[in-house]
Amino acid sequence: MERPQARRRRLVLGVLGALAVLAFGLGAVLGDSAPPEQKRVRPAARLPLSQLLGQRLIVGFDGTAVSARLETAIRQGRVAGVVLFADNLPSRGSGRRLISRLQSLPRPRRLRAPLLVMVDQEGGQVVRIDGAPTVSAAAMGARGAAFSREQGRRTAANLGQFGVNVDLAPVLDVARADGTIAATERGFGDSAARVAATAVPFAQGLQGGGVAATAKHFPGLGAATENTDFAVQRVDLSKPELRAVDEAPYRDFIAAGGDLVMLATAIYPALSPRPAAFSRAIASAELRDRLGFEGVTITDALDTVAVRAFGDPAEAGVAAVRAGSDLLLFTELGPAEAAWRALAAKQRAGALDRTELVAAAQRILDLRRELVAGP
Numbered sequence: 001m002e003r004p005q006a007r008r009r010r011l012v013l014g015v016l017g018a019l020a021v022l023a024f025g026l027g028a029v030l031g032d033s034a035p036p037e038q039k040r041v042r043p044a045a046r047l048p049l050s051q052l053l054g055q056r057l058i059v060g061f062d063g064t065a066v067s068a069r070l071e072t073a074i075r076q077g078r079v080a081g082v083v084l085f086a087d088n089l090p091s092r093g094s095g096r097r098l099i100s101r102l103q104s105l106p107r108p109r110r111l112r113a114p115l116l117v118m119v120d121q122e123g124g125q126v127v128r129i130d131g132a133p134t135v136s137a138a139a140m141g142a143r144g145a146a147f148s149r150e151q152g153r154r155t156a157a158n159l160g161q162f163g164v165n166v167d168l169a170p171v172l173d174v175a176r177a178d179g180t181i182a183a184t185e186r187g188f189g190d191s192a193a194r195v196a197a198t199a200v201p202f203a204q205g206l207q208g209g210g211v212a213a214t215a216k217h218f219p220g221l222g223a224a225t226e227n228t229d230f231a232v233q234r235v236d237l238s239k240p241e242l243r244a245v246d247e248a249p250y251r252d253f254i255a256a257g258g259d260l261v262m263l264a265t266a267i268y269p270a271l272s273p274r275p276a277a278f279s280r281a282i283a284s285a286e287l288r289d290r291l292g293f294e295g296v297t298i299t300d301a302l303d304t305v306a307v308r309a310f311g312d313p314a315e316a317g318v319a320a321v322r323a324g325s326d327l328l329l330f331t332e333l334g335p336a337e338a339a340w341r342a343l344a345a346k347q348r349a350g351a352l353d354r355t356e357l358v359a360a361a362q363r364i365l366d367l368r369r370e371l372v373a374g375p
Contacts, residue, residue: 043110044362047077051108053343054078055361056321058116058298060331062087064094066101070333074115077108078340080364081116083329084164086128089119092162095129096375099163103373113365114373116327118166118214121155124185126169131158137171137199141188145201148188152205152213159211163374166212168262168298170199172249173222181222192248200252207259210372215253216262217300218287219276220246224266228306233266242270243290250291259367260296261287263325265306275310277302277320284324296363298327303335314342321352326360 044052057079061070073079082102089095099117119128124136132154133140140148152170159167173179174195175187182190188199203213217228219242224233237246250261263277271286272279277299287293301307302316310316317328317339330336346352 042358042362044358044365047110047361049344049347051077051111052357052361053340053347055080055111055364056317056326056328056343057336057340058083058118058327058329059333059336060085061333064088064090064098066098066105067333071105073333073337074102074105074107077111079115079333079336080327080368081118081166083118083168083331084128085119085331089129089162092129095162100374103163111365113368114165114371116166116364116368116371117164118168119159119164120168121159121164122169122171122186123151123155126184126186129158129162129164131155133202136185137169137188137202138175138182138185140202141194141198145198148198149201149205152202153209154205155202156206156209156211160209160372161375163372164211165371165373166214166260167206168214168216169206170202170213170215171217172196172199172215172253173217173220174245174249176222179222179224180227181224187222192245196249196252199249200256200258203253203258204256207257212259212367212371213253214260214262214298215250215258217264217266217276218247218250218261218297219264219268219271219282221264221266222246228265228300229304232306232309235266235268237268237270239270242268247286247291250287250293254291254293254295258295260298260327261293262298262300263287263320265300265302265304265310274319274323275306277325278310278316278323280323282323283320288324294363296326296367297324299325299329301329301331302339303330303332313338318342318346321357321360324356324360326363 054077058081060083123133133151171186173181175182175190181187188195206213223235265275272281276282307316313335
């Protein structure tokens, strides 16, 4: 699922690395006592605290105009991108104008890469823009890998016409018969094998068309009976079952080079007493250490019923960052700003690991540089 530009970048870096080694070797032969090329300081490490924390935030807003408050946040580098909903995109023309306006706003020197512009374009009941995918995830799963891949390609073309560069799809939840994912036809199948065989090709189609794919909702929401937007959910599956079934499709997504993984806000008692997005045992140990994911993680929305039961936006933001979640998704700017202030206070008090903050921000910046800014 690797993009051509990413492959080219690695090839160029490989050549430059070889030249650097050769130059160092020649220097040693000639008695040059100068040290080899110093390790480059990555851009995220040079960001001031306000921008370093700002790269963790994705925000939503109402309507088709960019408010002065949101514009200021973008200009100051205090958000990494936006999530758009149906009311932001009432027509194709207004949607293009809105996204063009967002991307045209001046940003600090190290943050001029495209903003992340996200939508939930799953197909079926969950779409934000008319057009592809033209069917539900369940229908794609039933029709097979080739059909799903083509729907992914068409979805990328559809979103690309607006300038959307991240799709919060595909759903990798294994759709159990009594769960909300199956009831709403959001799942690609009722087995891990079926989900992996058809959802991952959809993601490949997206990313081949220049739109980043987001696998969700890790470690799996297929057994939940309600949407976490509306109710607190406990997924009472054993650790062996979660790992063998619900987490299994993520191995294929990761192996295929998937860009993002969304962390659920449900609670998985077999893994942790905390919601997944706030649990280091899940966000870091399960996803990164056990499965080997090196891309960008994003929380499910942090201003929902499931999260309010855990804490306010400030508490949720701090908990998510401490767990190892990269992007914090808020549907409104106000809660995101509260989280930003709480994170800044924690960092100034020495309660957050700056090395981890830099690493997360760098993953996000790397993703932003790979994406296009508009149609």
